Amino acid sequence: MHGYAMSILLLGQTLEFTADPFHAGPGAARHDPHGAVLIDGGRIAAVGPADALRAANPGAQVFDYGNALISPGFVDAHVHYPQTGIIASWGKRLIDWLNSYTFPEESRFGDPQHAQAMAEMCLDLMLAQGTTTLCSFATIHPESVDALFGAAQARGMRVLGGKTCMDRNAPDTLRDTAQSAYDQSKALLNRWHGVDRLSYVITPRFAPTSTPEQLQALGALWAEHPDCLMQTHLSEQTEEIAWVRSLFPKARDYLDVYEQFGLLGAGGLYGHAIHLTERERARLLETGASLIHCPTSNSFIGSGLFDMPGLKAEGQSIGLATDIGGGSSFSMLRTMAAAYEIGQLRGTPLHPAFLWWLATEGSARALGLGDRIGRLKPGVEADLIVVDLASTPVIAQRAARADDLWQAVFPTIMMGDDRAIRATWVSGRLHEPRT
Ligand code: GUN
Numbered sequence: 135m136h137g138y139a140m141s142i143l144l145l146g147q148t149l150e151f152t153a154d155p156f157h158a159g160p161g162a163a164r165h166d167p168h169g170a171v172l173i174d175g176g177r178i179a180a181v182g183p184a185d186a187l188r189a190a191n192p193g194a195q196v197f198d199y200g201n202a203l204i205s206p207g208f209v210d211a212h213v214h215y216p217q218t219g220i221i222a223s224w225g226k227r228l229i230d231w232l233n234s235y236t237f238p239e240e241s242r243f244g245d246p247q248h249a250q251a252m253a254e255m256c257l258d259l260m261l262a263q264g265t266t267t268l269c270s271f272a273t274i275h276p277e278s279v280d281a282l283f284g285a286a287q288a289r290g291m292r293v294l295g296g297k298t299c300m301d302r303n304a305p306d307t308l309r310d311t312a313q314s315a316y317d318q319s320k321a322l323l324n325r326w327h328g329v330d331r332l333s334y335v336i337t338p339r340f341a342p343t344s345t346p347e348q349l350q351a352l353g354a355l356w357a358e359h360p361d362c363l364m365q366t367h368l369s370e371q372t373e374e375i376a377w378v379r380s381l382f383p384k385a386r387d388y389l390d391v392y393e394q395f396g397l398l399g400a401g402g403l404y405g406h407a408i409h410l411t412e413r414e415r416a417r418l419l420e421t422g423a424s425l426i427h428c429p430t431s432n433s434f435i436g437s438g439l440f441d442m443p444g445l446k447a448e449g450q451s452i453g454l455a456t457d458i459g460g461g462s463s464f465s466m467l468r469t470m471a472a473a474y475e476i477g478q479l480r481g482t483p484l485h486p487a488f489l490w491w492l493a494t495e496g497s498a499r500a501l502g503l504g505d506r507i508g509r510l511k512p513g514v515e516a517d518l519i520v521v522d523l524a525s526t527p528v529i530a531q532r533a534a535r536a537d538d539l540w541q542a543v544f545p546t547i548m549m550g551d552d553r554a555i556r557a558t559w560v561s562g563r564l565h566e567p568r569t
């Protein structure tokens with residue numbers, strides 16, 4: 135990493151959304167084929183035409199990226215960094231997948247050295263893919279949270295995360311209690327929340343792995359710290375939903391379990407949210423909760439087809455995520471492609487503007503960070519990526535036939551990977567120059 139005393143000017147194509155394109159239409163974007171982004175003190179100072187910004191800032195250090203696209207860094211709203219090592223594990227559905235692959239690996243994260251090595255690997259893989267912010271589950275071990283935040287701090291990244299609490303239906307090595315989950319989460323929150331660019335997220339894994347007492351304790355902690363987010367899983371697979379029904383027979387539905395224990399509200403992040411009832415949808419909307427779509431995971435584990443068009447049309451807040459390691463790629467490009475494919479399977483092709491917005495501003499808004507990251511706008515933190523829209527021969531020949539920006543971007547969405555990420559800027563510093 136390099137530090138720069140002077141202001142920095144990135145030249146390339148720029149693209150700014152003027153509103154949520156799902157509601158305002160795909161035209162709610164400003165595209166400048168000869169644009170520039172001025173960075174000063176780690177924030178975006180100006181966005182405008184290259185010529186004008188160059189003339190106005192003769193002292194700025196210039197990085198000319200030609201006709202590559204300058205975009206906000208991707209925001210991955212649901213990740214399990216401790217599952218980096220078990221990505222692409224074959225053949226199981228959710229509950230068996232957790233027991234066979236996930237829990238044995240997560241049991242290793244009480245070892246601070248293992249936790250640190252995996253946190254660093256995960257964040258470096260993310261940055262290489264153009265992801266500058268992620269919201270991650272850790273494991274039950276407080277050391278795993280320290281490792282994540284330490285690695286984020288060393289890279290200057292805005293990262294959110296928390297200790298994954300479980301006090302039943304998990305191996306001995308991965309169980310805490312209602313009291314220790316509360317105490318350890320609170321201690322971690324006090325240690326990390328608001329330090330540098332870090333945010334603590336209260337994290338009950340999901341209803342089946344917590345007793346009512348633990349859910350209650352974490353609901354109480356959230357009530358004491360309403361400025362924190364809370365993340366969990368909701369209605370991912372049909373077998374899981376049946377299990378929740380048998381564990382909580384008095385609850386009206388899966389979401390009601392969370393609501394009974396104070397775990398539903400604005401600032402609540404609900405991963406997957408595929409098989410929702412009408413009542414659950416209405417409550418999620420009323421309370422201002424956010425749903426996190428994890429499309430590569432949903433096809434990899436065989437979970438189902440998220441109703442993006444219907445949920446957006448009714449006004450839900452939705453973020454996009456890889457769900458590493460249930461998800462099968464670190465790339466938010468690949469994740470956008472999977473969201474497109476799931477849209478097609480539901481009969482609705484999602485416009486590339488919708489996909490790009492979801493991976494940047496949409497996820498940022500879902501995490502309550504819409505004013506800080508995810509946009510090309512003065513005052514926003516300078517987490518930026520430079521995307522080569524011709525990164526492989528097949529993408530290049532397809533993009534060359536494009537008549538407009540979105541046609542030029544779509545081949546990269548569908549076929550792109552880390553080769554498309556020419557540079558990643560984190561808080562106004564170049565992380566990985568690859569020119
Ligand atoms: N539900 C509870 N835990 C998990 C997890 O680690 N991954 C996925 N995909 N779903 C979950």
Ligand code: ZN
Nearest residue numbers: 212367405457
């Ligand atoms: Zn998850």
